[in-house]
Amino acid sequence: MRRFNGRRFFACTPSKPVDDCKTGTETIRAMPHSANSNEPLVKIRGLRFFRGDRPIFDGVDIDIPRGSITAIMGPSGTGKTTLLKLIGGQLRPQAGTIHVDGQDVHRLALRDLYKLRMRMGMLFQSGALLTDINVYENVAYPLREHTRLPQSMIRKLVLMKLEAVGLRGARDLMPAELSGGMARRVALARAIALDPMMIMYDEPFTGQDPISMGVLAQLIRRLNSASSLTSMVVSHDVHETAEIADITYVIANGEVVASGPSKEVLNSDCPWVRQFMRGEADGPVPLHFPTKRSLEEDILGEAHRKTGTCR
């Protein structure tokens, strides 16, 4: 179903009764050389994750091909950030497997998980910069923690990473002095400090002005190609994300409702996807959070139960 070297993708996963979903094909751009370049970098199979009784993922299969930018989209509360935390091993699923570069994330010993995380960068929605140290020290932090490089080398690397995100001049500022967009760019510089094989972006465009959004989108695209990275962008900013992503997955109701080349997903006829892409308030993804009691029961209470009907 999800073959990447075969260059065959699909536009909508009909795990739900969606009859009008069509299969599409597209060639994705060249992937970097890798020992396992045939295998996707991240392979998720049968993922099930619940919060209490509420299913967040119920049998999700996702592949993130090497060298691609893959967008994970979906309405708020569908578990996009949770998915990143599951991939990073910060959360444990109830069932299913997540392989990153051939390693089962949730079967790794803690030491091995940390080794794997050193090859995975993550850009948090808030930036997650350490607030008690300045920009320079934030970017230098992973280098100081995980390498024994001399200070002069660390300085060069930090300045190069800051230059890559356009903030070399802001190295002495404290995180509280940065705008939201700048904080994310600093966090991006920190995420690439150890030259990871992949970066996960958690809502990188949320709350950004159009210029910051454009800068971030360009940075993600540029870094991905310049550093031969694999990128996962979790977002509900449809157009900005679809513009830079090679492949898009749309998640709703705990399942992947559509996936494939971004352009095809963007123009999909699938009702799930159409609702999300066009920003319709109600549709297959319901407006209302699920509840066991009807509106009449909630509002009329005892009176409704006695009469048994709503007049």
Next chain:
Amino acid sequence: MPLMESLAQLGRIGLGIFERLGRGHLLLAHILAGLGPLAVRPRLLIIQIHSVGVLSLLIITVSGLFVGMVLALQGHYTLSQFGAEDSLGIMVAAALVRELGPVVTALLFAGRAGSALTAEIGLMKATEQLSGLEMMAVDPVKRVLTPRFLAGLISMPLLAAIFSMVGVLGGHFVGIGLLGVDEGAYWSQMQAKIDLHEDIYNGVIKSLVFGFVCTWIALFQGYDATPTSEGVSRATTRTVVHSALAVLGLDFVLTALMFGD
């Protein structure tokens, strides 16, 4: 049915308490496991001793001074009834070294440093800094919590000693300067009667225990806080309340063990 519901509710509360206790002990084990790696990075510890200990000095010294002065006033009033004003020095020193030094320091520590620790860790959690460390392959417990724990453990006995010392000076100021007690008697009685093992060592043990418990509670509450502004606020309040109750309860137990016949 209401009875069954009440019982079920009681059971849930009990389970919740035991679950939190279990999480607290697991966190403590994790914190203690980080003590070894901390030895090669003493700078982390020094920064935290400054934050937890040095920055608490002002409140500790001012409080110690006033507590010593009040002790001298109250002690003089009582002792003078029996013509034993010369024993003021021993009374002030024993009360401070055995009880008030460790206990009041711990209560002040919980209010000043403990609440700050909880708020700091809770906010780090709320702003995803702890998650960020995890994803940078850095263990946030060993990197953030362990230095703070050890700093609290080291700072508390030192702060309690400073509290007692300043309190004795405050007692001296009131007793000798204002109430006319003989200075030689004040110091010599204190020197003769305060025992190194019985009084000072036991006081140090108490403050070590209080330092351990207060810092543990503060760190656990911060680490376990719901990552919202309300959650951090509630966790900070819990730190002060739980620490105060733990200090007073443990003080009774320790006093009974140390000085009870």
